[in-house]
Amino acid sequence: MREVAALAGVSLKTVSRVVNREPGVSPDVVARVERAVSQLGYRHNLAASNLRRGHGKSAMVGALLQDVSNSFSSSLLRSLEDAARDRDVAIVASSLDEEPERERALVEGLVRRRVDGLLLMPATQRHDYLAEDLRSGLPIVFVDRRPNGVDTDSVTVDNALGARMAVEHLLAHGHRRIAILGDLPTIQTAQTRHDGYLATMRDAGLPRDPSLEALSLRSPDDAVAGLVRLLDGPNPPTAVFAARNSLAIGAIRALHQRGVAGQVALVGFDDFPLADIVDPPLTVVKQNVAMIGFEVAKRLFGRIDGDTSAPQHVVLAPELVVRGSGEIRPGV
Amino acid sequence: MREVAALAGVSLKTVSRVVNREPGVSPDVVARVERAVSQLGYRHNLAASNLRRGHGKSAMVGALLQDVSNSFSSSLLRSLEDAARDRDVAIVASSLDEEPERERALVEGLVRRRVDGLLLMPATQRHDYLAEDLRSGLPIVFVDRRPNGVDTDSVTVDNALGARMAVEHLLAHGHRRIAILGDLPTIQTAQTRHDGYLATMRDAGLPRDPSLEALSLRSPDDAVAGLVRLLDGPNPPTAVFAARNSLAIGAIRALHQRGVAGQVALVGFDDFPLADIVDPPLTVVKQNVAMIGFEVAKRLFGRIDGDTSAPQHVVLAPELVVRGSGEIRPGV
DNA sequence: TTGAAAGCGTTACCAA
DNA sequence: TTGGTAACGCTTTCAA
Numbered sequence: 001m002r003e004v005a006a007l008a009g010v011s012l013k014t015v016s017r018v019v020n021r022e023p024g025v026s027p028d029v030v031a032r033v034e035r036a037v038s039q040l041g042y043r044h045n046l047a048a049s050n051l052r053r054g055h056g057k058s059a060m061v062g063a064l065l066q067d068v069s070n071s072f073s074s075s076l077l078r079s080l081e082d083a084a085r086d087r088d089v090a091i092v093a094s095s096l097d098e099e100p101e102r103e104r105a106l107v108e109g110l111v112r113r114r115v116d117g118l119l120l121m122p123a124t125q126r127h128d129y130l131a132e133d134l135r136s137g138l139p140i141v142f143v144d145r146r147p148n149g150v151d152t153d154s155v156t157v158d159n160a161l162g163a164r165m166a167v168e169h170l171l172a173h174g175h176r177r178i179a180i181l182g183d184l185p186t187i188q189t190a191q192t193r194h195d196g197y198l199a200t201m202r203d204a205g206l207p208r209d210p211s212l213e214a215l216s217l218r219s220p221d222d223a224v225a226g227l228v229r230l231l232d233g234p235n236p237p238t239a240v241f242a243a244r245n246s247l248a249i250g251a252i253r254a255l256h257q258r259g260v261a262g263q264v265a266l267v268g269f270d271d272f273p274l275a276d277i278v279d280p281p282l283t284v285v286k287q288n289v290a291m292i293g294f295e296v297a298k299r300l301f302g303r304i305d306g307d308t309s310a311p312q313h314v315v316l317a318p319e320l321v322v323r324g325s326g327e328i329r330p331g332v
Numbered sequence: 333m334r335e336v337a338a339l340a341g342v343s344l345k346t347v348s349r350v351v352n353r354e355p356g357v358s359p360d361v362v363a364r365v366e367r368a369v370s371q372l373g374y375r376h377n378l379a380a381s382n383l384r385r386g387h388g389k390s391a392m393v394g395a396l397l398q399d400v401s402n403s404f405s406s407s408l409l410r411s412l413e414d415a416a417r418d419r420d421v422a423i424v425a426s427s428l429d430e431e432p433e434r435e436r437a438l439v440e441g442l443v444r445r446r447v448d449g450l451l452l453m454p455a456t457q458r459h460d461y462l463a464e465d466l467r468s469g470l471p472i473v474f475v476d477r478r479p480n481g482v483d484t485d486s487v488t489v490d491n492a493l494g495a496r497m498a499v500e501h502l503l504a505h506g507h508r509r510i511a512i513l514g515d516l517p518t519i520q521t522a523q524t525r526h527d528g529y530l531a532t533m534r535d536a537g538l539p540r541d542p543s544l545e546a547l548s549l550r551s552p553d554d555a556v557a558g559l560v561r562l563l564d565g566p567n568p569p570t571a572v573f574a575a576r577n578s579l580a581i582g583a584i585r586a587l588h589q590r591g592v593a594g595q596v597a598l599v600g601f602d603d604f605p606l607a608d609i610v611d612p613p614l615t616v617v618k619q620n621v622a623m624i625g626f627e628v629a630k631r632l633f634g635r636i637d638g639d640t641s642a643p644q645h646v647v648l649a650p651e652l653v654v655r656g657s658g659e660i661r662p663g664v
Numbered sequence: 665t666t667g668a669a670a671g672c673g674t675t676a677c678c679a680a
Numbered sequence: 681t682t683g684g685t686a687a688c689g690c691t692t693t694c695a696a
Binding site for chain 3: 050
């Protein structure tokens with residue numbers, strides 16, 4: 001910048017004015033400065049600019065997601081990006097892989113980078129460690145899971161309701177032996193969906209049966225193994241509730257492996273792009289990702305713009321999407 | 333930081349030393365400073381730190397992808413992230429949506445943020461506009477498409493070969509009327525795949541037939557419409573080469589709509605997570621995304637670490653993955 | 665082992 | 681309309 005000023009024969013401050021398109025500079029000088037800028041290949045340094053402006057902003061937000069390569073996380077990232085674009089805010093994205101330690105480390109990294117806000121799909125169970133940053137004014141919006149130990153905005157889906165919808169749908173189609181494939185019970189959503197499953201089964205007068213439950217499944221492969229085990233048991237399920245999309249995928253593979261695709265009913269939790277063309281087309285309880293993303297972005301940028309009202313907890317209703325796999329009747 | 337120094341009764345420099353874990357501070361003082369830090373909720377400011385250090389680094393890299401929510405882009409993002417994690421480098425990710433203007437704007441934004449390097453899956457046709465930044469030492473690695481007008485590292489897949497593999501596979505299964513579904517011809521990869529298709533057909537002695545080509549398809553819906561049009565023509569194809577994964581998805585939907593799934597052969601370009609459980613299981617020419625990501629990260633961080641050897645252009649061979657849809661014979 | 669002063673690239677404030 | 685000076689939060693000399 002100094003060189004630009006020298007070459008253009010003006011002061012530093014004038015270069016700054018031109019670069020920032022501030023009014024009150026003669027066209028003549030503007031032209032001279034711009035020529036110097038392009039001649040020297042000068043690039044404005046946003047970090048230095050923001051530092052001096054003193055507002056402590058970085059024009060960046062952080063997005064801490066489960067895994068940027070899974071469809072739920074990446075769709076959410078995309079929604080946030082679309083909202084951020086108009087504001088020239090960049091997005092720093094990272095994957096947590098359900099590792100609490102990584103979450104804490106990444107949050108710290110983002111705070112050191114002075115992000116203006118944070119989208120967090122937490123991997124931790126308790127979130128007290130964020131209290132200090134929240135108090136200092138950092139906007140944090142939780143997604144998919146609620147904050148625990150601190151109070152800040154969240155956007156979640158009613159997981160208990162979703163599980164109930166799935167199980168009731170299967171009950172309505174005549175099933176009694178309905179299995180559940182679930183993730184780690186330490187994951188809030190997994191726990192809630194499992195509870196919803198249990199409550200709905202209980203309400204239907206069905207006693208709890210461990211041979212219908214395969215939990216702590218982390219991957220599609222886990223789900224394949226888990227479901228195969230149940231299917232090979234003495235009294236196999238006639239229907240399956242897969243409580244996460246990657247588990248539904250594993251379930252489909254398992255059903256194919258055992259040659260019972262199209263015979264055992266299946267309802268998944270969380271839609272994904274190709275659910276309509278898998279075999280059989282997958283009935284799911286769908287979370288409206290676009291809506292979630294919209295709500296998250298609205299809260300986050302609202303806070304960044306100075307909204308200091310009480311934290312809000314938006315709970316969206318899931319929706320049953322009927323496609324075939326969930327309407328298979330038992331004993332066919 | 334000043335407040336911390338005051339509270340701990342030490343100088344600024346000493347606080348700096350403690351914060352950066354520099355040796356040569358008595359344990360006593362370290363403890364005092366750390367107490368003050370946590371008491372005041374002090375957060376180290378990375379931007380200011382990097383500014384003063386003068387090395388012009390930001391510990392960030394930019395990733396400009398087609399669309400962070402599609403599986404190819406997001407898998408690539410994930411690979412880059414895994415490589416960046418060990419180095420404590422953050423990733424700023426954005427989607428280009430094939431819009432050249434957006435690419436230029438985002439590159440400028442990242443340069444102003446002084447990213448240490450750039451992964452670019454370009455939407456532009458010519459890349460001269462990057463010359464200045466490249467010359468000034470910014471590492472840029474192209475992915476999926478080659479640079480045009482400047483010379484810098486790239487990692488691509490042999491698209492012509494991939495198209496040839498797909499078409500030859502269909503030819504080997506007895507097809508003569510092989511359709512192609514393609515994206516905009518302005519997109520380098522789409523053009524190359526189309527060329528590969530044409531060359532292979534020509535080599536097989538088959539004259540070019542416009543009623544086998546549906547191009548400029550941007551979305552699965554476009555692909556559905558395009559393929560339905562071909563299928564409804566007087567002389568429909570018996571096999572389809574879908575030159576991009578989202579087009580393969582549209583193709584499957586179209587085949588189902590017309591009731592010819594399982595009768596018309598289909599080979600896709602680019603694998604995706606559920607290709608094995610769609611109906612029928614999709615035969616694809618696969619790009620090894622993990623390998624691409626690994627190569628990209630290797631080059632990018634190599635350059636950041638000071639490798640100044642001549643730009644390299646890595647071209648990876650695609651691989652045919654046989655699953656069923658591509659082995660359907662004509663006239664069944 | 666600790667500190668004072670200077671400066672990274674930029675902008676705010678006030679003066680010319 | 682333009683420019684000097686100080687300062688943003690930090691680290692780098694160099695001296696104590």
